[in-house]
Amino acid sequence: MRPKAGTDSIPLTPVTKDGLEGWLADQPAGVRAWVAGIGFKAESGKTALLPGDGGNLARVLVGVDADADLWAYASLPASLPAGAYHIDAGLDAGTATRAALGWALGCYAFTRYKSKNERSFATLVWPDGADRDAVERTATATYLVRDLINTPASDMGPAELAAAAEALGAEFKAKVKVTVGEDLLKKNYPAVHAVGRASAREPRLIDLTWGDKAAPRVTLVGKGVCFDTGGLDLKPSSGMLLMKKDMGGAAHVLGIARMIMMAGLPVRLRVLIPAVENSVSGDAFRPLDVLATRKGLSVEVGNTDAEGRLILCDALAEAATDKPDVIIDFATLTGAARVALGTELPALFCNDDALADGLLASARAQADPMWRLPLHQPYAKMLESKVADLNNIGSGPFAGAILAALFLERFVDKTIPWAHLDVMAWNPSSKPGRPEGGEALGMRAVFAYLEGRYGKKS
Structure with missing residues (x-):
């Protein structure tokens, strides 16, 4: 986890299946075409990596359930490209805490007996309102x-x-x-x-x-x-x-x-x-x-x-x-x-x-x-x-x-x-x-x- 969002952290945008169409309606045609082309349906835990100018990663869409599934963010530390990310949404305290916990549990690996530990995880900026303790x-x-x-x-x-x-x-x-x-x-x-x-x-x-x-x-x-x-x-x-x-x-x-x-x-x-x-x-x-x-x-x-x-x-x-x-x-x-x-x-x-x-x-x-x-x-x-x-x-x-x-x-x-x-x-x-x-x-x-x-x- 990282303390605060900065210019070097990539936004993660949580979307539900029902909310995806509304989010896309406010996006440029290129984004809509990209999301449709990769078949992203906002299923819980699924992601869509959106490219920006020059081919850099500009944003990640994350599928979440309406009931704020604890595990929606858990696959991301290991599956996203290395770097820092922040959740680009206003989450209530309970949802923010579950998101941070899911991320933290997704960073677990048992490496005691590995001669080389090359496992690395993406990092998450602490979501606003999350109960860190x-x-x-x-x-x-x-x-x-x-x-x-x-x-x-x-x-x-x-x-x-x-x-x-x-x-x-x-x-x-x-x-x-x-x-x-x-x-x-x-x-x-x-x-x-x-x-x-x-x-x-x-x-x-x-x-x-x-x-x-x-x-x-x-x-x-x-x-x-x-x-x-x-x-x-x-x-x-x-x-x-x-x-x-x-x-x-x-x-x-x-x-x-x-x-x-x-x-x-x-x-x-x-x-x-x-x-x-x-x-x-x-x-x-x-x-x-x-x-x-x-x-x-x-x-x-x-x-x-x-x-x-x-x-x-x-x-x-x-x-x-x-x-x-x-x-x-x-x-x-x-x-x-x-x-x-x-x-x-x-x-x-x-x-x-x-x-x-x-x-x-x-x-x-x-x-x-x-x-x-x-x-x-x-x-x-x-x-x-x-x-x-x-x-x-x-x-x-x-x-x-x-x-x-x-x-x-x-x-x-x-x-x-x-x-x-x-x-x-x-x-x-x-x-x-x-x-x-x-x-x-x-x-x-x-x-x-x-x-x-x-x-x-x-």
């Missing part, structure tokens, strides 16, 4: 989430995930405590230890706290499985291929934490991340083992590949001890949620209708969608075990996402509003502003809900 915190948080997920497991194990949390904490003077290895047993996190003990990379629980202790308490919990082989119930190679992203829930809550701390929301923030690698070794937990949990419930292991809920149950039990106003967890938990809703739509489960309604309203307002699925209590019978308090998988092949959420619900105090987001955390293919790879889904919506509920710091 909002754009910067959202863009930096999204970059953080994407970078963490895109980093291969060789460089993003439990220790490196903890280091990322510690770096974030240091930036905002938050306290970060990490419980590692055998200390998990001493501190009563037995399920986290059981899942992670087979790996040479020790499991750990990351605990970040920030803000006034007297402020309303907001607790975020994120699944941090840094790589998932499936354990002894080994995944096939095709199922293991993307498992570096299985710590996507942890990445999401760190992204939201960054947004909360950058905005200075008047809350007492706590972030809990159980970080493990689900590996295969002689010390791996086994099918039909019975695991202890922090809450005191015993869990029979129906499948070692349903490990995320096992580490989350200890973290959720700990989260409830502070009696926070709200607990929100993110997890790349089930393929069943992807079958039901696809890759772009996180599944929302919630034990409180007011919380669910607020999150869904924010999701619509932020164009960051999610879809509520039910905590259908009659299905809980499918989690019964003959030898333990419950099983970690259902007794049949159906309702996998619901059963996972019902399992987690057993570890949350019923009096605490709780939301669980089952997310893909990955773009299978590239779209404007959303390259193939790690992705933040539901993050903007959750932050907007929290900002609306608790307000800005006075």
Whole structure:
């Protein structure tokens, strides 16, 4: 982004399909002929490069939707000729902010392992009225989430995930405590230890706290499985291929934490991340083992590949001890949620209708969608075990996402509003502003809900 428009910046003119004809009516015949000749119809995100005298680029027409689509400007940084551009239109503050955010997200590239980074992006002059603070915190948080997920497991194990949390904490003077290895047993996190003990990379629980202790308490919990082989119930190679992203829930809550701390929301923030690698070794937990949990419930292991809920149950039990106003967890938990809703739509489960309604309203307002699925209590019978308090998988092949959420619900105090987001955390293919790879889904919506509920710091 650049601060101000100048004589060296090229105008970008947003036009809708319905408004194109009116705009062209005021233009010289040569411009009308050029636009008609290249077949520009003002479709969202499409552009028309208009030449000026001497063949220089004089103006760019940008197709936008009437509802000011966030992604209309997102393809431009990479597709336009190098240089500086400014939006040549009077935009309201919300539209200006969305345009700037779309541009910023379109500038993301994961280049950590590239020996040569020749990628360059066109720059945008800050649109008048844009909320720069909002754009910067959202863009930096999204970059953080994407970078963490895109980093291969060789460089993003439990220790490196903890280091990322510690770096974030240091930036905002938050306290970060990490419980590692055998200390998990001493501190009563037995399920986290059981899942992670087979790996040479020790499991750990990351605990970040920030803000006034007297402020309303907001607790975020994120699944941090840094790589998932499936354990002894080994995944096939095709199922293991993307498992570096299985710590996507942890990445999401760190992204939201960054947004909360950058905005200075008047809350007492706590972030809990159980970080493990689900590996295969002689010390791996086994099918039909019975695991202890922090809450005191015993869990029979129906499948070692349903490990995320096992580490989350200890973290959720700990989260409830502070009696926070709200607990929100993110997890790349089930393929069943992807079958039901696809890759772009996180599944929302919630034990409180007011919380669910607020999150869904924010999701619509932020164009960051999610879809509520039910905590259908009659299905809980499918989690019964003959030898333990419950099983970690259902007794049949159906309702996998619901059963996972019902399992987690057993570890949350019923009096605490709780939301669980089952997310893909990955773009299978590239779209404007959303390259193939790690992705933040539901993050903007959750932050907007929290900002609306608790307000800005006075």
